[in-house]
Amino acid sequence: MALINENYLKLQAGYLFPEIGRRVREFAAANPDKKIIRMGIGDVTRPLVPSVVKAFHEGVEEMGSAATFKGYGPEQGYEFLREAIAKNDYQARGIDISADDIFVSDGSKCDTGNIQEIFGHDNKIAICDPVYPVYADTTVMSGKTGVCQPNGYFEGIIYMPCTEANGFIPELPDERPDLIFLCFPNNPTGTVATKEELQKWVDYARANNSIILYDAAYEAFIVDPEIPHSIYEIEGAKDVAIEFRSFSKTAGFTGTRCAFTVVPSEVKAFDRNGNALPVKPLWMRRQTTKFNGVSYPVQKAAAAIYTEQGKKEVKEVIEYYLENARIMRESLSAAGYTVYGGENAPYVWVKTNGYASWDFFDKLLTEANVVGTPGSGFGPAGEGYFRFSAFADRENVLEAMERIKKLS
Numbered sequence: 001m002a003l004i005n006e007n008y009l010k011l012q013a014g015y016l017f018p019e020i021g022r023r024v025r026e027f028a029a030a031n032p033d034k035k036i037i038r039m040g041i042g043d044v045t046r047p048l049v050p051s052v053v054k055a056f057h058e059g060v061e062e063m064g065s066a067a068t069f070k071g072y073g074p075e076q077g078y079e080f081l082r083e084a085i086a087k088n089d090y091q092a093r094g095i096d097i098s099a100d101d102i103f104v105s106d107g108s109k110c111d112t113g114n115i116q117e118i119f120g121h122d123n124k125i126a127i128c129d130p131v132y133p134v135y136a137d138t139t140v141m142s143g144k145t146g147v148c149q150p151n152g153y154f155e156g157i158i159y160m161p162c163t164e165a166n167g168f169i170p171e172l173p174d175e176r177p178d179l180i181f182l183c184f185p186n187n188p189t190g191t192v193a194t195k196e197e198l199q200k201w202v203d204y205a206r207a208n209n210s211i212i213l214y215d216a217a218y219e220a221f222i223v224d225p226e227i228p229h230s231i232y233e234i235e236g237a238k239d240v241a242i243e244f245r246s247f248s249k250t251a252g253f254t255g256t257r258c259a260f261t262v263v264p265s266e267v268k269a270f271d272r273n274g275n276a277l278p279v280k281p282l283w284m285r286r287q288t289t290k291f292n293g294v295s296y297p298v299q300k301a302a303a304a305i306y307t308e309q310g311k312k313e314v315k316e317v318i319e320y321y322l323e324n325a326r327i328m329r330e331s332l333s334a335a336g337y338t339v340y341g342g343e344n345a346p347y348v349w350v351k352t353n354g355y356a357s358w359d360f361f362d363k364l365l366t367e368a369n370v371v372g373t374p375g376s377g378f379g380p381a382g383e384g385y386f387r388f389s390a391f392a393d394r395e396n397v398l399e400a401m402e403r404i405k406k407l408s
Contacts, residue, residue, distance in 0.1 A: 007143045010154070016133050016377035017041050020361075027365055037392070037400045039328075040371040042187070042346070044252045044391045046320060048301070049313035052251060055304035059297030075293045076284065077104025077260065084306040085260055089245070095232045101264050101280070103287060104294050104302075106257040108217045108246040112181070113138040114290075115213060115242065115261070118282040119179060119269060126158035126177035128170050130188055130375060130382030132215065135181040152380035161381045162189060168340065168349075169197055176208050182231075183215040185222060188378045188387040189349040190325075190341015192227045198234045205240040211267060211279070212237070217246040217259075220318055222344045238264040242279070249346065249391070251305050251314050258294050258302045321346050324390035324397045331401035332388075346390040349375070360386050368403040 020040050028036055048056070062068035076082070082099035090097035105111050113134050116123075125144060127135045139145055139157055146155025153159055158177050160170035168191040170182075182201060184193040205212050214231040222229055231241045243262040247253035263283050268276040294302075304310045325342035332339045332350055342348040352360040357374035364370045364386075375385030390397075 005141070005143075007141050007145075010140050010145065010147055011137060016373070019377075020371065020373065023361070024365065024371055031369075034369045036365075036369050036371060037396045037403075038371045039388050039390075039392050039397070039400055040373045042249065042389045042391055043254050044249060044321075045393050046252055046317050048252050048256070049310065049317060051304045051307055051310035051313055052301045056256075056297055056301040059300035062300075063297060070296045073293045073296055073299070075288045075291055077102065077294065078296065078299050081299045081303045082260075084303050085245075088306045088311075090230065090232065090262075093229065093233065095230060096238070097232060097262060097264065101262050103261045103263065103283060104299060105259050105261060105287075105291070106294055107248065108215060108244045108259045108261075109134055111244050111259065111261045112213065112215055114286070115283070116142050116144075116179070118279065118286055119211075123178035124156075124158060124176070125179050125181070126160055126173055127181045127379075128162045128183065128186070129153075129159040129380060130162065130378030130385070131181065131183055132187045133378060135213075136379070152376075159379070159381075162186070162191070163381060167191070169193060172200065172204050177210055179211055179213055180205065181213045181215065183217075185218040185345035185347075186341075187215075187218065187345075188347055188373065188375065188382065188385075190343070190345035190347040191349075192222060192224070192344045194226065195228050195234060198228060198231060198237075202231070202234045202237045202240060206236055209270065210240065211269065212241040214241050214243045216243055218249060218345055218347075219245065220250040220314075221322060221346050223322070224344050227344055232262070232264075238266045240267065242267060247302050247305065250318070251302070252317065253298075253302065256298050256301065258298050320394070321390045324392060324394060327394075327397055328388050328390065328401060332404065335401075335405045342390070348388040348390070350386045350388065352384055352386050355384075357383055357386060363407070364404070368400070368407055370400045370403055 082102040085102050086097050086099045125139045148154050158173050158175050162168040162170050168189040219229040231237045231243050246259040263280045265280055267279045269279050328348045329339050329342040338351040340349040357376040361374045373387040375382030
Protein backbone atom coordinates (compact mmCIF):
# COMPACT_ATOMS: atom_id res chain seq x y z
CA MET A 1 0.00 0.00 0.00
CA ALA A 2 1.04 3.59 -0.58
CA LEU A 3 2.24 5.28 2.62
CA ILE A 4 2.08 8.98 3.27
CA ASN A 5 4.87 11.12 4.69
CA GLU A 6 3.54 11.25 8.23
CA ASN A 7 5.72 14.24 9.06
CA TYR A 8 3.07 16.36 7.33
CA LEU A 9 0.59 15.25 9.96
CA LYS A 10 2.72 16.89 12.65
CA LEU A 11 1.88 20.33 11.27
CA GLN A 12 -0.80 21.71 13.53
CA ALA A 13 -2.76 23.74 10.99
CA GLY A 14 -2.71 24.94 7.43
CA TYR A 15 0.04 27.25 6.26
CA LEU A 16 -0.50 30.68 7.85
CA PHE A 17 -1.40 32.72 4.79
CA PRO A 18 -3.99 30.32 3.31
CA GLU A 19 -5.68 30.35 6.72
CA ILE A 20 -5.83 34.13 6.60
CA GLY A 21 -7.28 33.89 3.10
CA ARG A 22 -9.94 31.45 4.27
CA ARG A 23 -11.13 33.71 7.08
CA VAL A 24 -11.21 36.74 4.80
CA ARG A 25 -13.17 34.89 2.10
CA GLU A 26 -15.77 33.76 4.61
CA PHE A 27 -16.18 37.27 5.99
CA ALA A 28 -16.38 38.78 2.50
CA ALA A 29 -19.02 36.26 1.43
CA ALA A 30 -21.14 37.09 4.48
CA ASN A 31 -20.57 40.85 4.10
CA PRO A 32 -20.51 41.64 0.37
CA ASP A 33 -21.08 45.36 1.02
CA LYS A 34 -17.90 45.77 3.08
CA LYS A 35 -14.69 47.15 1.57
CA ILE A 36 -11.87 45.01 2.93
CA ILE A 37 -8.39 46.51 3.02
CA ARG A 38 -5.70 43.85 2.87
CA MET A 39 -2.44 44.57 4.63
CA GLY A 40 -1.59 41.05 5.71
CA ILE A 41 0.00 38.82 3.09
CA GLY A 42 3.19 40.43 1.82
CA ASP A 43 2.13 40.61 -1.82
CA VAL A 44 3.06 43.76 -3.69
CA THR A 45 0.58 46.13 -5.33
CA ARG A 46 2.74 48.39 -7.51
CA PRO A 47 3.07 47.22 -11.14
CA LEU A 48 6.29 46.14 -12.77
CA VAL A 49 8.37 49.19 -13.65
CA PRO A 50 8.63 50.30 -17.33
CA SER A 51 12.21 49.05 -17.83
CA VAL A 52 11.20 45.58 -16.66
CA VAL A 53 8.06 45.51 -18.80
CA LYS A 54 10.05 46.61 -21.88
CA ALA A 55 12.64 43.86 -21.33
CA PHE A 56 9.85 41.34 -20.74
CA HIS A 57 8.28 42.20 -24.09
CA GLU A 58 11.66 41.94 -25.80
CA GLY A 59 12.21 38.52 -24.27
CA VAL A 60 8.83 37.28 -25.44
CA GLU A 61 9.49 38.63 -28.95
CA GLU A 62 12.81 36.79 -29.02
CA MET A 63 11.00 33.57 -28.13
CA GLY A 64 8.73 34.13 -31.14
CA SER A 65 11.55 34.15 -33.67
CA ALA A 66 13.46 31.11 -34.88
CA ALA A 67 16.69 33.10 -34.89
CA THR A 68 16.46 34.06 -31.21
CA PHE A 69 14.27 31.29 -29.75
CA LYS A 70 15.62 29.60 -26.63
CA GLY A 71 14.66 26.18 -25.31
CA TYR A 72 15.90 24.77 -22.03
CA GLY A 73 18.10 27.30 -20.30
CA PRO A 74 20.88 26.65 -17.80
CA GLU A 75 19.38 25.51 -14.50
CA GLN A 76 21.75 27.82 -12.61
CA GLY A 77 20.45 30.82 -14.58
CA TYR A 78 21.56 32.68 -17.68
CA GLU A 79 25.04 34.14 -17.46
CA PHE A 80 23.85 37.67 -18.28
CA LEU A 81 21.63 37.78 -15.19
CA ARG A 82 24.08 36.11 -12.85
CA GLU A 83 26.83 38.51 -13.96
CA ALA A 84 24.53 41.50 -13.38
CA ILE A 85 23.67 40.23 -9.89
CA ALA A 86 27.30 39.62 -8.96
CA LYS A 87 28.42 43.02 -10.23
CA ASN A 88 25.62 45.17 -8.80
CA ASP A 89 24.55 43.43 -5.60
CA TYR A 90 27.96 42.27 -4.41
CA GLN A 91 31.04 43.50 -6.23
CA ALA A 92 29.74 47.10 -6.14
CA ARG A 93 29.76 46.76 -2.33
CA GLY A 94 33.28 45.37 -2.30
CA ILE A 95 32.10 41.78 -1.81
CA ASP A 96 33.95 39.04 -3.70
CA ILE A 97 31.01 37.04 -5.06
CA SER A 98 31.25 35.72 -8.62
CA ALA A 99 28.51 34.76 -11.07
CA ASP A 100 29.45 31.12 -10.51
CA ASP A 101 28.32 31.39 -6.89
CA ILE A 102 24.80 32.50 -7.93
CA PHE A 103 21.83 30.22 -8.62
CA VAL A 104 18.75 31.87 -10.15
CA SER A 105 15.44 30.37 -9.01
CA ASP A 106 11.70 30.96 -8.96
CA GLY A 107 11.54 32.18 -5.37
CA SER A 108 13.29 32.46 -2.03
CA LYS A 109 10.48 30.55 -0.35
CA CYS A 110 11.29 27.60 -2.60
CA ASP A 111 15.01 27.84 -1.96
CA THR A 112 14.82 28.25 1.82
CA GLY A 113 12.47 25.27 1.87
CA ASN A 114 14.52 23.11 -0.47
CA ILE A 115 17.99 23.85 0.87
CA GLN A 116 17.71 21.24 3.62
CA GLU A 117 17.65 18.47 1.01
CA ILE A 118 21.41 18.73 0.56
CA PHE A 119 22.11 18.37 4.28
CA GLY A 120 21.91 15.22 6.36
CA HIS A 121 18.81 14.06 8.21
CA ASP A 122 20.51 14.35 11.61
CA ASN A 123 21.26 18.05 11.37
CA LYS A 124 19.96 20.21 14.21
CA ILE A 125 18.11 23.31 12.98
CA ALA A 126 17.94 26.66 14.79
CA ILE A 127 15.33 29.27 13.89
CA CYS A 128 14.30 32.61 15.31
CA ASP A 129 10.96 32.94 17.08
CA PRO A 130 8.98 34.64 15.63
CA VAL A 131 10.07 34.31 12.01
CA TYR A 132 8.90 33.39 8.51
CA PRO A 133 7.05 30.07 9.06
CA VAL A 134 8.53 28.23 6.07
CA TYR A 135 11.76 27.51 7.96
CA ALA A 136 10.00 25.58 10.72
CA ASP A 137 7.36 23.95 8.50
CA THR A 138 9.87 22.54 6.02
CA THR A 139 12.05 21.30 8.88
CA VAL A 140 9.02 19.37 10.14
CA MET A 141 8.16 18.09 6.66
CA SER A 142 11.70 16.79 6.20
CA GLY A 143 11.41 14.60 9.30
CA LYS A 144 13.95 16.38 11.49
CA THR A 145 11.55 17.01 14.38
CA GLY A 146 9.31 15.31 16.86
CA VAL A 147 5.72 16.31 17.50
CA CYS A 148 4.45 19.78 18.29
CA GLN A 149 4.31 20.35 22.04
CA PRO A 150 1.46 22.15 23.88
CA ASN A 151 3.51 25.36 23.94
CA GLY A 152 3.60 25.43 20.13
CA TYR A 153 7.23 24.37 19.76
CA PHE A 154 8.32 21.29 17.84
CA GLU A 155 10.63 18.81 19.50
CA GLY A 156 14.01 18.84 17.82
CA ILE A 157 14.09 22.47 16.68
CA ILE A 158 16.26 24.98 18.54
CA TYR A 159 14.10 28.09 18.97
CA MET A 160 15.83 31.42 19.49
CA PRO A 161 13.38 33.91 21.05
CA CYS A 162 13.28 37.41 19.54
CA THR A 163 11.51 39.64 22.03
CA GLU A 164 11.35 43.22 23.25
CA ALA A 165 13.91 42.27 25.89
CA ASN A 166 16.63 41.48 23.32
CA GLY A 167 15.53 44.03 20.73
CA PHE A 168 14.15 41.21 18.54
CA ILE A 169 17.72 40.05 17.83
CA PRO A 170 18.30 36.41 18.85
CA GLU A 171 20.91 35.42 21.39
CA LEU A 172 23.51 32.80 20.53
CA PRO A 173 21.95 29.43 21.42
CA ASP A 174 23.12 27.31 24.33
CA GLU A 175 22.60 24.13 22.30
CA ARG A 176 24.83 23.87 19.23
CA PRO A 177 22.90 23.90 15.92
CA ASP A 178 24.19 22.62 12.58
CA LEU A 179 22.06 24.90 10.41
CA ILE A 180 21.02 28.39 11.55
CA PHE A 181 18.24 30.32 9.81
CA LEU A 182 18.63 34.09 10.11
CA CYS A 183 16.38 36.67 8.40
CA PHE A 184 17.30 40.38 8.18
CA PRO A 185 15.56 42.71 7.63
CA ASN A 186 13.38 40.42 9.64
CA ASN A 187 10.02 39.08 8.60
CA PRO A 188 7.83 39.72 10.62
CA THR A 189 9.39 42.14 13.14
CA GLY A 190 11.05 44.52 10.67
CA THR A 191 14.26 44.37 12.73
CA VAL A 192 17.67 44.84 11.12
CA ALA A 193 21.03 43.55 12.35
CA THR A 194 24.23 45.56 12.67
CA LYS A 195 27.60 44.39 11.43
CA GLU A 196 28.66 43.75 15.03
CA GLU A 197 25.63 41.53 15.66
CA LEU A 198 26.14 39.56 12.46
CA GLN A 199 29.86 39.19 13.19
CA LYS A 200 28.92 37.35 16.40
CA TRP A 201 26.89 34.87 14.37
CA VAL A 202 29.59 34.34 11.76
CA ASP A 203 32.21 33.80 14.46
CA TYR A 204 29.87 31.38 16.23
CA ALA A 205 29.23 29.40 13.03
CA ARG A 206 32.95 29.19 12.27
CA ALA A 207 33.73 28.00 15.81
CA ASN A 208 30.98 25.37 15.75
CA ASN A 209 31.16 24.10 12.14
CA SER A 210 27.64 25.42 11.59
CA ILE A 211 26.18 26.94 8.42
CA ILE A 212 24.08 30.12 8.39
CA LEU A 213 21.11 30.15 6.03
CA TYR A 214 20.68 33.90 5.59
CA ASP A 215 17.39 35.21 4.18
CA ALA A 216 18.00 38.72 2.83
CA ALA A 217 14.82 39.00 0.76
CA TYR A 218 14.15 42.54 2.05
CA GLU A 219 17.65 44.00 1.90
CA ALA A 220 16.62 46.62 -0.70
CA PHE A 221 14.55 48.36 2.00
CA ILE A 222 17.59 49.13 4.15
CA VAL A 223 18.22 52.87 4.14
CA ASP A 224 20.58 53.13 7.12
CA PRO A 225 24.13 53.18 5.63
CA GLU A 226 25.50 51.44 8.74
CA ILE A 227 23.32 48.34 8.27
CA PRO A 228 24.75 45.55 6.05
CA HIS A 229 22.73 44.44 3.04
CA SER A 230 24.48 41.08 2.80
CA ILE A 231 25.91 38.56 5.24
CA TYR A 232 29.02 38.58 3.03
CA GLU A 233 29.87 42.08 4.25
CA ILE A 234 30.93 40.30 7.42
CA GLU A 235 34.47 38.95 7.71
CA GLY A 236 34.55 35.16 7.37
CA ALA A 237 30.94 34.81 6.19
CA LYS A 238 31.87 33.27 2.84
CA ASP A 239 33.11 30.22 4.74
CA VAL A 240 29.87 29.58 6.61
CA ALA A 241 26.89 31.31 4.98
CA ILE A 242 24.40 30.73 2.17
CA GLU A 243 22.36 33.79 1.21
CA PHE A 244 18.85 33.99 -0.27
CA ARG A 245 17.64 37.01 -2.25
CA SER A 246 14.43 37.77 -4.12
CA PHE A 247 13.11 40.09 -6.83
CA SER A 248 9.56 39.67 -5.52
CA LYS A 249 9.40 42.55 -3.05
CA THR A 250 12.34 44.45 -4.54
CA ALA A 251 10.89 44.76 -8.03
CA GLY A 252 7.36 43.37 -7.97
CA PHE A 253 8.12 39.86 -9.24
CA THR A 254 5.64 38.07 -6.96
CA GLY A 255 3.58 37.13 -10.02
CA THR A 256 6.46 36.49 -12.40
CA ARG A 257 8.77 34.59 -10.01
CA CYS A 258 12.49 35.22 -9.89
CA ALA A 259 15.02 35.05 -7.07
CA PHE A 260 18.50 33.74 -6.44
CA THR A 261 20.63 31.92 -3.89
CA VAL A 262 24.32 32.51 -3.30
CA VAL A 263 26.43 29.48 -2.41
CA PRO A 264 30.15 30.38 -2.19
CA SER A 265 32.69 27.70 -3.03
CA GLU A 266 34.19 28.13 0.44
CA VAL A 267 31.11 26.82 2.29
CA LYS A 268 31.69 23.25 3.43
CA ALA A 269 29.79 20.58 5.33
CA PHE A 270 30.98 17.20 6.58
CA ASP A 271 30.39 13.55 5.79
CA ARG A 272 30.09 10.94 8.55
CA ASN A 273 33.84 10.40 8.50
CA GLY A 274 34.51 14.04 9.27
CA ASN A 275 35.68 14.96 5.78
CA ALA A 276 34.89 18.56 4.77
CA LEU A 277 33.11 18.74 1.41
CA PRO A 278 32.00 21.78 -0.61
CA VAL A 279 28.26 22.43 -0.53
CA LYS A 280 27.95 24.21 -3.88
CA PRO A 281 28.24 21.08 -6.06
CA LEU A 282 25.45 19.48 -4.02
CA TRP A 283 23.12 22.42 -4.61
CA MET A 284 24.06 22.37 -8.28
CA ARG A 285 23.20 18.66 -8.42
CA ARG A 286 19.90 19.24 -6.67
CA GLN A 287 18.91 22.08 -8.97
CA THR A 288 19.92 20.34 -12.20
CA THR A 289 17.97 17.26 -11.14
CA LYS A 290 14.80 18.81 -9.74
CA PHE A 291 14.54 22.28 -11.29
CA ASN A 292 14.37 23.34 -14.93
CA GLY A 293 15.29 26.97 -14.40
CA VAL A 294 13.48 30.29 -14.68
CA SER A 295 12.08 31.20 -18.10
CA TYR A 296 14.19 33.33 -20.42
CA PRO A 297 11.76 36.31 -20.62
CA VAL A 298 11.58 36.49 -16.82
CA GLN A 299 15.36 36.47 -16.48
CA LYS A 300 15.71 39.10 -19.18
CA ALA A 301 13.18 41.23 -17.30
CA ALA A 302 15.06 40.72 -14.03
CA ALA A 303 18.32 41.86 -15.63
CA ALA A 304 16.64 45.16 -16.57
CA ILE A 305 16.50 46.00 -12.85
CA TYR A 306 20.25 46.54 -12.99
CA THR A 307 20.23 49.09 -15.82
CA GLU A 308 20.63 52.74 -14.86
CA GLN A 309 16.98 53.48 -15.61
CA GLY A 310 15.81 50.25 -13.99
CA LYS A 311 17.63 51.08 -10.75
CA LYS A 312 15.98 54.50 -10.66
CA GLU A 313 12.49 53.08 -11.23
CA VAL A 314 12.85 50.32 -8.66
CA LYS A 315 14.20 52.79 -6.08
CA GLU A 316 11.05 54.89 -6.51
CA VAL A 317 8.85 51.84 -5.85
CA ILE A 318 10.79 50.91 -2.72
CA GLU A 319 10.51 54.50 -1.46
CA TYR A 320 6.75 54.33 -2.03
CA TYR A 321 6.43 51.27 0.20
CA LEU A 322 8.75 52.74 2.83
CA GLU A 323 6.56 55.83 2.95
CA ASN A 324 3.58 53.53 3.55
CA ALA A 325 5.51 51.97 6.41
CA ARG A 326 6.24 55.40 7.89
CA ILE A 327 2.57 56.35 7.73
CA MET A 328 1.56 53.12 9.45
CA ARG A 329 4.24 53.37 12.11
CA GLU A 330 3.37 56.95 13.03
CA SER A 331 -0.40 56.47 12.81
CA LEU A 332 -0.43 53.35 14.97
CA SER A 333 1.88 54.98 17.53
CA ALA A 334 -0.45 57.98 17.68
CA ALA A 335 -3.37 55.60 18.23
CA GLY A 336 -1.70 54.21 21.35
CA TYR A 337 0.01 51.09 19.99
CA THR A 338 3.58 50.07 20.68
CA VAL A 339 5.20 49.78 17.25
CA TYR A 340 8.45 48.29 15.93
CA GLY A 341 10.01 47.98 12.47
CA GLY A 342 8.97 49.91 9.40
CA GLU A 343 12.16 51.98 9.09
CA ASN A 344 14.51 49.68 7.15
CA ALA A 345 11.86 47.11 6.30
CA PRO A 346 8.38 46.96 4.75
CA TYR A 347 6.78 45.42 7.85
CA VAL A 348 5.41 47.07 10.99
CA TRP A 349 5.24 44.92 14.15
CA VAL A 350 2.60 46.00 16.63
CA LYS A 351 1.64 44.96 20.17
CA THR A 352 -2.04 44.03 20.33
CA ASN A 353 -2.81 45.78 23.62
CA GLY A 354 -3.81 42.65 25.49
CA TYR A 355 -5.58 40.80 22.69
CA ALA A 356 -4.47 37.35 21.53
CA SER A 357 -3.09 37.65 18.00
CA TRP A 358 -5.94 35.83 16.24
CA ASP A 359 -8.54 37.67 18.35
CA PHE A 360 -6.98 40.94 17.23
CA PHE A 361 -7.12 39.68 13.63
CA ASP A 362 -10.84 38.95 13.96
CA LYS A 363 -11.50 42.31 15.63
CA LEU A 364 -9.74 44.21 12.86
CA LEU A 365 -11.49 42.19 10.16
CA THR A 366 -15.01 42.43 11.55
CA GLU A 367 -14.94 45.95 13.02
CA ALA A 368 -12.50 47.83 10.78
CA ASN A 369 -12.54 45.51 7.74
CA VAL A 370 -8.73 45.57 7.73
CA VAL A 371 -6.58 42.47 7.27
CA GLY A 372 -3.18 41.98 8.88
CA THR A 373 -1.20 38.96 10.02
CA PRO A 374 -1.43 37.45 13.55
CA GLY A 375 1.97 37.41 15.20
CA SER A 376 1.44 33.93 16.62
CA GLY A 377 1.45 32.58 13.07
CA PHE A 378 5.18 33.32 12.98
CA GLY A 379 5.91 31.36 16.15
CA PRO A 380 4.82 31.20 19.80
CA ALA A 381 6.90 34.26 20.74
CA GLY A 382 4.83 36.26 18.26
CA GLU A 383 1.72 35.90 20.42
CA GLY A 384 0.40 39.30 21.42
CA TYR A 385 1.78 40.95 18.29
CA PHE A 386 0.49 41.72 14.81
CA ARG A 387 2.20 42.37 11.48
CA PHE A 388 1.12 45.01 8.98
CA SER A 389 2.52 44.98 5.46
CA ALA A 390 3.45 48.19 3.63
CA PHE A 391 2.78 46.54 0.28
CA ALA A 392 -0.49 48.35 -0.28
CA ASP A 393 -1.90 51.30 -2.22
CA ARG A 394 -1.39 54.61 -0.43
CA GLU A 395 -5.07 55.50 -0.28
CA ASN A 396 -5.81 52.14 1.34
CA VAL A 397 -3.06 52.64 3.90
CA LEU A 398 -4.46 56.03 4.87
CA GLU A 399 -8.01 54.70 5.06
CA ALA A 400 -6.97 51.64 7.07
CA MET A 401 -5.14 53.77 9.61
CA GLU A 402 -8.20 55.99 10.06
CA ARG A 403 -10.40 52.94 10.60
CA ILE A 404 -8.01 51.49 13.20
CA LYS A 405 -7.88 54.79 15.07
CA LYS A 406 -11.66 54.58 15.55
CA LEU A 407 -11.59 51.11 17.09
CA SER A 408 -12.58 50.91 20.74
